[in-house]
């Protein structure tokens with residue numbers, strides 16, 4: 563069984579921060595950011611909550627699909643930056659859409675979230691449990707960015723992407739992977755509790771994690787870079803193998819947008835023409851799990867996805883998680 567993405571949508575906030583804006587707040591330059599990452603601008607929330615961004619993207623997807631939102635029977639939201647610890651982003655988005663009845667849950671596989679969510683959706687569709695699934699990926703990454711840390715703050719932006727997914731008839735394959743031993747390579751800590759009974763401090767079993775401030779993202783950039791450059795081609799190759807096709811048969815690869823140099827390394831390793839990789843990092847930076855569905859929406863709206871095209875999505879992120887899926891556009 564394949565998947566049929568019948569609607570796509572995206573939303574980005576209207577405040578745009580350019581590289582020169584960062585050069586005014588940390589010791590950096592447009593030249594450094596452009597050559598080391600490929601990023602020129604990122605969109606940054608201006609008072610819009612994560613669920614409001616997600617709902618805006620979802621509404622566009624519902625409209626493109628031409629369905630009534632009441633037909634959605636499951637909502638899977640992917641995020642690492644929810645507005646609330648509870649309820650889920652999925653339920654907040656469902657409320658905003660006016661949906662009366664749908665199962666909602668959040669999935670956190672960091673920047674690989676959409677690839678993981680699509681596979682979960684595929685299995686629920688295949689089982690017959692649900693017929694119309696909204697996957698909404700929305701992130702306010704700037705919520706956990708330390709704007710005094712030049713090695714991370716220049717990389718991230720905010721935004722959302724959404725898709726409406728139903729059963730399809732084409733090919734689908736997926737490889738979900740992870741390296742939990744790298745869980746301390748990117749992390750954002752929540753504060754210890756403040757209860758009157760127990761000890762209100764934690765030992766993470768790791769000096770670096772103990773010393774890190776709450777709420778701010780910490781990243782071992784070089785180590786993540788090495789992991790990502792190997793993980794991306796590996797996941798694509800496994801997904802292609804599972805699909806029974808050669809990598810050269812893939813028409814369009816939509817990679818997670820973390821650093822254009824990571825994408826360029828994958829292009830070399832997979833020996834594919836550059837034009838088969840979609841890159842929009844220059845405009846949006848890294849929006850974690852929203853990167854891939856936002857790119858899907860852009861490509862769909864531009865009429866660049868055609869029936870029968872073999873599309874590959876490949877993501878990687880904190881966890882460390884990674885994965886790729888390949889499916890035919892219907």
Ligand code: COA
Nearest residue numbers: 589590594598673712713716783784786787820821878879
């Ligand atoms: N402006 C100017 N200089 C900067 C800088 C910035 N914004 N950020 C870091 N530097 C400096 C460093 O301090 C270092 O200086 P030093 O040599 O004096 O110590 C120098 O640039 C090189 O740092 P390095 O970390 O080796 O740079 P890099 O080329 O590896 O690029 C990243 C850093 C973070 C862009 C890169 O490692 C990366 O993209 N990693 C993967 C991140 C990722 O994918 N994260 C998300 C996963 S979903």
